[in-house]
Amino acid sequence: MTGKRSTFLLSALVFGFAFLYVPILLVIIYSFNEGKLVTVWTGFSFKWYVSLFSNDGMIDAAWNSLRIGVMSATLALAVGTPAGLVMSRFGRFKGRTLFSGMVAAPLVMPEVITGLSLLLLFVTLEQLIGWPAGRGVTTIVIAHTTFCAAYVAVVVQSRLAGMDTSVEEAAMDLGAKPAKIFFVITLPMILPALLAGWLLSFTLSLDDLVIASFVAGPGSTTLPMKVFSSVRLGVSPEINALATLIILAVSVMIVISSLLILRSERARSRSMNQAASES
Amino acid sequence: MSSDKPTLKQRYDRLMLRHGRIIVIGLPYLWLMLFFLIPFLIVLKISFATAEYAQPPYSALFTWIDEGVNITINFGNYLFLLSDSLYISAYLNSIRIAAISTVITLLIGYPMAYGIARAQGSLRSVLLMMVILPFWTSFLIRVYAWIGILDREGLINALLLNLGIISEPLIMRQTEFAVYIGIVYTYLPFMILPLYSTLEKMDVSLIEAALDLGCKPWKAFIKVTLPLSMPGILAGSLLVFIPSVGEFVIPELLGGPNTLMIGRTLWNEFFANRDWPIASSVAIAMLLFLVVPIMWFQHIQTKQEENGQ
Numbered sequence: 001m002t003g004k005r006s007t008f009l010l011s012a013l014v015f016g017f018a019f020l021y022v023p024i025l026l027v028i029i030y031s032f033n034e035g036k037l038v039t040v041w042t043g044f045s046f047k048w049y050v051s052l053f054s055n056d057g058m059i060d061a062a063w064n065s066l067r068i069g070v071m072s073a074t075l076a077l078a079v080g081t082p083a084g085l086v087m088s089r090f091g092r093f094k095g096r097t098l099f100s101g102m103v104a105a106p107l108v109m110p111e112v113i114t115g116l117s118l119l120l121l122f123v124t125l126e127q128l129i130g131w132p133a134g135r136g137v138t139t140i141v142i143a144h145t146t147f148c149a150a151y152v153a154v155v156v157q158s159r160l161a162g163m164d165t166s167v168e169e170a171a172m173d174l175g176a177k178p179a180k181i182f183f184v185i186t187l188p189m190i191l192p193a194l195l196a197g198w199l200l201s202f203t204l205s206l207d208d209l210v211i212a213s214f215v216a217g218p219g220s221t222t223l224p225m226k227v228f229s230s231v232r233l234g235v236s237p238e239i240n241a242l243a244t245l246i247i248l249a250v251s252v253m254i255v256i257s258s259l260l261i262l263r264s265e266r267a268r269s270r271s272m273n274q275a276a277s278e279s
Numbered sequence: 280m281s282s283d284k285p286t287l288k289q290r291y292d293r294l295m296l297r298h299g300r301i302i303v304i305g306l307p308y309l310w311l312m313l314f315f316l317i318p319f320l321i322v323l324k325i326s327f328a329t330a331e332y333a334q335p336p337y338s339a340l341f342t343w344i345d346e347g348v349n350i351t352i353n354f355g356n357y358l359f360l361l362s363d364s365l366y367i368s369a370y371l372n373s374i375r376i377a378a379i380s381t382v383i384t385l386l387i388g389y390p391m392a393y394g395i396a397r398a399q400g401s402l403r404s405v406l407l408m409m410v411i412l413p414f415w416t417s418f419l420i421r422v423y424a425w426i427g428i429l430d431r432e433g434l435i436n437a438l439l440l441n442l443g444i445i446s447e448p449l450i451m452r453q454t455e456f457a458v459y460i461g462i463v464y465t466y467l468p469f470m471i472l473p474l475y476s477t478l479e480k481m482d483v484s485l486i487e488a489a490l491d492l493g494c495k496p497w498k499a500f501i502k503v504t505l506p507l508s509m510p511g512i513l514a515g516s517l518l519v520f521i522p523s524v525g526e527f528v529i530p531e532l533l534g535g536p537n538t539l540m541i542g543r544t545l546w547n548e549f550f551a552n553r554d555w556p557i558a559s560s561v562a563i564a565m566l567l568f569l570v571v572p573i574m575w576f577q578h579i580q581t582k583q584e585e586n587g588q
Contacts, residue, residue, distance in 0.1 A: 005496065008390065009390055009393060009394035009397065010394065012387075012390030012391055012393075012394055013390075013391055013394040013395070013406070015387075016387055016388075016390075016391040016467070017391075017409060019387070019464065019467075020409070020410075020413050020464070020467065021409075021413070023421065023424035023425060023428060023464070024413065024416065024420075024421065024424060026424060026427065026428065026434065027420065027423070027424045027427070030427065037432065040437075078306075079306065079307050079310045079311075080307070082303045082304070082306055082307050083307035083311075085303060086303060086304050086307065089287070090300070090303075090304065093304065095308070099304075099307075099308060099311075100577070100580075100581065101577060102308075102311040102312070102315050102316060103307075103311070104576070104577045104580055105315070105573060105577070106315060107518075108517065108518060108521040108522055108573060108576055109521075109522075109525075109573075110521070110522055110524060110525020110526070110542055110565065110569070111522075111525065111527065111542075112525050112527050112542045112545045112546060112562070113322075113525060113545075113562045113565060113566060116322060116545065116549060116558060116559065116562050117318030117319050117321065117322045117562070118314065118318050120318060120321045120322055120325055120555070120559070121313075121314065121317060121318040121321055123335045124321050127335070142314060143314075145310075145314075146310070146311070146314040146315055149307065149310065149311075153307070165287050168287060169286070169287050172287065178299055179299060200415075203415050206417070207417045207418050207419065209419055209528060210527055210528065210546075213550075214549070224417070224419050227419055227420075227423075228419060228528070231419070231423050231426070231532065232531075232532070234426070234430075235423075235426050235427045235430065239420075239423060240427075242420075243417070243420040243423065243424075246416065246417050246420060247416050247420075250415050250416050250417075251412070254412065254415060258408075
């Protein structure tokens with residue numbers, strides 16, 4: 001019985017992972033194809049990478065996207081970290097239901113709705129108080145911060161939920177001020193979650209097409225908007241080259257950050273063990 | 280010295296009297312109010328306006344006349360949505376496509392999550408990482424990858440034609456089939472992760488007990504494993520279903536001109552027709568339908584959170 005079951009599970013895993021990875025591998029392979037057609041392999045070449053880097057519109061859009069990504073991810077950390085802290089450590093307070101609703105809803109809200117509603121907010125605000133004057137990088141950053149903050153809050157909250165509160169309690173008993181406890185104890189302990197939250201926000205921002213399309217203005221075309229308009233016309237090997245570069249960058253980023261997280265975890269558990277053996 | 284030492288929560292509660300707590304709650308609260316909640320009210324407001332050739336392109340609901348406020352509410356947008364069969368069929372189509380995709384995602388994701396949860400220690404974390412990794416790579420590019428595969432001149436057709444299995448290229452892109460593939464492909468990690476976390480926590484001895492007592496394996500699965508993994512099934516299904524109802528990119532790039540979905544309709548009303556009031560009423564109608572699943576999702580989240588603590 002176990003034999004039959006594990007064969008089934010094994011084939012489900014093989015099929016599932018093939019389904020997840022084969023399309024991505026094909027994009028990478030065909031980015032090195034010399035010909036323009038995706039189906040015919042005519043020879044190995046870097047020419048699409050060369051033509052990608054001489055495409056000024058693409059480079060400008062990429063630069064816009066990177067700037068927006070860094071700003072949104074940083075702001076999302078500033079908004080999302082206290083939100084996660086409130087959700088996991090503050091117990092009940094007035095308006096908590098509304099608060100947790102506003103934190104969870106952006107995770108599942110269809111992007112067209114979020115995009116439209118933010119655009120209408122910006123237009124209304126401009127009419128009322130004259131800010132933001134026009135739309136562009138600022139409005140995209142605000143929009144991205146809002147939905148990324150929800151992701152940061154969830155990541156921080158789940159990290160705090162799985163964390164022992166005894167060290168924080170001990171510090172309180174010893175008379176440390178809450179702000180000090182946060183910066184000296186809680187913050188270092190949730191650092192891996194903050195790093196993960198930042199990276200997640202950065203990639204989400206870099207990847208967003210729909211919301212950015214609603215709130216963008218002239219001169220703030222992002223990379224996904226550029227890619228979308230060229231992909232609409234069909235497959236282009238230049239996009240394959242771009243996709244390969246993005247996949248490469250993401251993989252390097254993930255490997256480095258998981259190594260960093262692993263190392264800080266090890267260091268933390270080592271110092272915990274040391275503290276335990278000394279006491 | 281008092282014998283009952285205040286707990287961490289009591290200490291934090293005491294903080295409420297001080298300003299620190301108010302700032303910590305206030306900052307994200309205000310941000311989300313301003314940039315998440317209030318925008319919906321504005322969408323609601325503009326869904327009752329009339330489209331105009333103006334900047335911005337809709338009429339004002341409140342106009343000041345002499346000493347009073349004149350309120351002009353236009354229900355026409357909603358009546359229009361109800362009277363034009365295009366919108367209703369776009370709604371029904373979106374719900375149907377999202378529901379079918381959710382079921383397919385569950386059927387593929389469940390055995391995968393089960394397999395990962397039962398794998399050995401280090402292999403398990405590698406497999407889990409492999410589920411998460413595609414989530415980090417660009418969504419747009421993952422949809423794009425399928426264009427090259429499903430297209431008339433795509434890889435599947437080239438392969439089948441070369442092997443002589445078919446003589447005419449199959450039409451796979453620009454069909455509903457391609458939309459299912461796109462949704463299942465991009466949302467699969469969202470299904471696997473919550474399923475994995477419930478299956479991983481599950482007590483294996485319960486199944487062993489059922490088997491020891493002579494229960495057939497499939498019956499043990501239906502009677503024990505399936506009910507215990509229900510929170511994961513629900514959370515995963517809602518995480519797939521809700522966003523796919525409003526999906527725009529997948530039907531636009533992989534679906535045909537006839538694949539009506541409500542997200543696409545909203546996009547076209549806004550960008551092609553520049554009719555902001557109609558786009559707003561489409562958004563409100565979509566929200567009205569999604570409110571129940573969204574609140575359900577939230578309910579599951581809070582329940583799991585409470586169980587976890």
